Amino acid sequence: MDSLIAELTLLRKRVATWILLGFWLVLTILFAYVLPYYAYKGDIRFRERGGAALLAIMLPHNLVASLLSGFPFFGGTIILILGVLTMGSEYTWGTLTSAFTQRASRLKVFFSKMLALAIAIVPFVLLVFLLGFIASLLIALAENQPIDLPSAWQVLQALAIAWFIMAVWGSFGVLIAVLSRGTSLAIGLGLIYGLVLEGIISAFTNEITLLDYMSKAFLRTNGYSLVASLATTVTGGGGGPGGLQSSQIVSGTQAVLVLALEIVVFIIVAAALVRRRDVAGSS
């Protein structure tokens, strides 16, 4: 308990945590509601062509689909960075030496850190849904649309899935931070993997079967599939930056299993390295 409080303090007092949270909230609401609504209001021809569908996506009953599609990619990347910072900074600052010479064992420190990270993800999930709900409510009121809420069960599932997807990315960030013993390289590699590699390989899955298999293990592929299994919007597509491919590639069950396997592997490998390796010098 003591060490969990210590790790939560480290996250809470760190400006970077709040910057990531703010960045995530602002951009998600911007791309899911503000910009679409602006486009809807501003362009009459646009409104005539597909306006009704566009408006429907922004209404409360589509809350889950609109927001959830932001998690597998954009949200994941944000939490990847948080995961890297949480663990990698300990190497960069040399504070691992201080943390490991108090009393708590290495594994206790590590798992407290993971637990603190898991808790820190909660506001990322809850706040974006809260703000999204407010935005959709305002739009519905402004446009005189009916206010149909998604079922509580669907919202609960959505929150769980959102948290889970972020947790997988966060663990991935922790793992690459441990592997590289720092932050810079880990963030660089993590972003290249998330932004570039998965995207490029996914683009060639039709031509090369091996890549097709590979892409089925990707965080993004599984994340999107999981999201799509819960909710599809009236029109397809969806809000959130990076919400490019909402298509369901594997079944929801398969996606959950693959992601669960991956998060376990990430954590076990990271824990084993943290426990066994020498702590000699900063970075």
Add this chain to the structure above:
Amino acid sequence: MANGNDIVIETRALTKRYRAGILAVDGLSMNVKRGEVYGFVGPNGAGKTTTLRMLLGLVHPTSGQCRVLGEKPGTPEALGRIGTIVETPAFYPYLSGRDNLKVLARLASTPYSRIDAALDEVDLLGRAGDKFKSYSLGMKQRLGMAAALLKDPDLLILDEPTNGLDPAGMAEMRGLIRELGRGERTVFLSSHLMGELEQICDRIGVIKNGRIIAEGPLEELRHGSRLKVRAAPLERARELLDEMEVVGKIEQDTDTLLVEADPASTAAINRKLVEAGVEVSELFVAKLSLENVFLSLTEEDEPRG
């Protein structure tokens, strides 16, 4: 291996070879007794920090054994009774000094109530609310010392604790360490300044290339005295002394020779020089300064790693 609990640090043939192939610590064996202030001195790269890290369980030995406070290094039982500074003090830069100590106190399961006392002990109370990254090197070092004191430890393991302090700060830190070393508490501290340890330590171990090359109470180490010879012509005197069996290493100052030899052979040396027609104007047993002892022990032609 340990006899009773009077031995606080015990190493046997402790060896560390880093991945890169560097042999940092090479078959190191030593004992530090309870209540002792033990100085661990050696040039840069001698293996001091590596040894300390092994005592704390941060680095795993390649071979050999060590026990600290009767425990395996790095276990909660051992760590809970050790206060330590390793290399430069490492703290979370975005937290204040006090918040840093709070985090560490949590990890150490130590009550917050000791924090202000520890900060006061190192004269940092006034700046405790400022962010660590705004501290000067000396203030960082002080915070490191405050962190080491949080647990009211039975054993202090301090790696160059005066690093970065101004002369007044150094004197203060030495006083503090001496104070802390009173009574039952054991202090193990490293330095590359022999003179610094002189005023603090009961016993000193000199490490070089990962081995202990001399160990003992200060007075004992100092007894490796030298003969100071002032003579003319100096070159001729040196040649003559070189021929003598009793004479070890000879060092030359501008107009004197520092000769490694048993003080009992002073008369024989004098006779030999005078008989050969060398004028001896001065010949006496000089007690070496600690710095000299250290230099003569550690200096060799190989480069320091």
